[in-house]
Amino acid sequence: xxxxxxxxxxxxxxxxxxxxxxxxxxxxxxxxxxxxxxxxxxxxxxxxxxxxxxxxxxxxxxxxxxxxxxxxxxxxxxxxxxxxxxxxxxxxxxxxxxxxxxxxxxxxxxxxxxxxxxxxxxxxxxxxxxxxxxxxxxxxxxxxxxxxxxxxxxxxxxxxxxxxxxxxxxxxxxxxxxxxxxxxxxxxxxxxxxxxxxxxxxxxxxxxxxxxxxxxxxxxxxxxxxxxxxxxxxxxxxxxxxxxxxxxxxxxxxxxxxxxxxxxxxxxxxxxxxxxxxxxxxxxxxxxxxxxxxxxxxxxxxxxxxxxxxxxxxxxxxxxxxxxxxxxxxxxxxxxxxxxxxxxxxxxxxxxxxxxxx
Ligand code: BGC
Numbered sequence: 001x002x003x004x005x006x007x008x009x010x011x012x013x014x015x016x017x018x019x020x021x022x023x024x025x026x027x028x029x030x031x032x033x034x035x036x037x038x039x040x041x042x043x044x045x046x047x048x049x050x051x052x053x054x055x056x057x058x059x060x061x062x063x064x065x066x067x068x069x070x071x072x073x074x075x076x077x078x079x080x081x082x083x084x085x086x087x088x089x090x091x092x093x094x095x096x097x098x099x100x101x102x103x104x105x106x107x108x109x110x111x112x113x114x115x116x117x118x119x120x121x122x123x124x125x126x127x128x129x130x131x132x133x134x135x136x137x138x139x140x141x142x143x144x145x146x147x148x149x150x151x152x153x154x155x156x157x158x159x160x161x162x163x164x165x166x167x168x169x170x171x172x173x174x175x176x177x178x179x180x181x182x183x184x185x186x187x188x189x190x191x192x193x194x195x196x197x198x199x200x201x202x203x204x205x206x207x208x209x210x211x212x213x214x215x216x217x218x219x220x221x222x223x224x225x226x227x228x229x230x231x232x233x234x235x236x237x238x239x240x241x242x243x244x245x246x247x248x249x250x251x252x253x254x255x256x257x258x259x260x261x262x263x264x265x266x267x268x269x270x271x272x273x274x275x276x277x278x279x280x281x282x283x284x285x286x287x288x289x290x291x292x293x294x295x296x297x298x299x300x301x302x303x304x305x306x307x308x309x310x311x312x313x314x315x316x317x318x319x320x321x322x323x324x325x326x327x328x329x330x331x332x333x334x335x336x337x338x339x340x341x342x343x344x345x346x347x348x349x350x351x352x353x354x355x356x357x358x
Contacts, residue, residue, distance in 0.1 A: 038096075042076075043085060043103065051288055056292050059293060067296065082109045085106075086112060086113060089117070097122065107178065114131050126325065137325050138326070145181045146188040147332055149239075152237060153189040168203070172207040174189075210239075241271035267286070313326040
């Protein structure tokens, strides 16, 4: 009697374990909604910029693991292909994703994804880049991107002044025309440059938008600019570190020495090393950990239908052309060789050894 009761309990427990495993579709990571499980899709845009695979993805995954061991993350990277991203999002919805965290390759085209998710009752978080013209966007988490452009432009202008260059000639290498952030960086930069241009204190000799944020394209653009300007350039505004690497390669190939000040963004390891070597003047550090962690917290609240605390957005919204999207906007920081230690190293983004500081 005693033995058979134990056997019965064992069978019931085994059946429960099996049922739980099958309900989630994966025995390891999924569980029932009541235990805080379910599927969340994380859709990132590209791999040439190092942040996505080295910071955004691992930081998001680590935070989610901390919040619940039973949430399954469906991860995809679109390699700069907006159509591929659409099919990745559709596959995530078909596979049962209950929240989409989407960093769109194309901010306008991604409206189709957010609309589809809305029709399926799946909330969407626009991650780092806003999704335009859709009422299917529930939250937007990013940095103050106009400020990023202002920081870059102000640092460049101050450095040109410090170098004593009168009416300097600069080249502008902006980001991808399909990325809403690129538009905001450019807007911030122009808000600093344009008044100087109208006062005759600065010349923007050439300006390019760089398809796909491609470093190779940026190198071609810089090469064209150098040819047109007879190699006479006093400063280069580059919207991120990848495009800065391309511009610097073009100037080195043209034999320009010393290199003029070049801006960047992302505090990529290679960029910090270039800054310490004197090849790149500045970058913008955006602390990705709090960005990815806020996205994970928000996604988890949406998945478990937990009310999102007001402190998350503090009532802040950004209009996406259709609706005001509740938003979390973090603060970017300018980094030159003078504050590498006090910013990226202090924050643990890179160690002193990684960047080559002892
Ligand atoms: C991001 C930048 C990144 C760029 C290229 C922008 O939307 O905010 O951090 O360098 O895309 O991926």
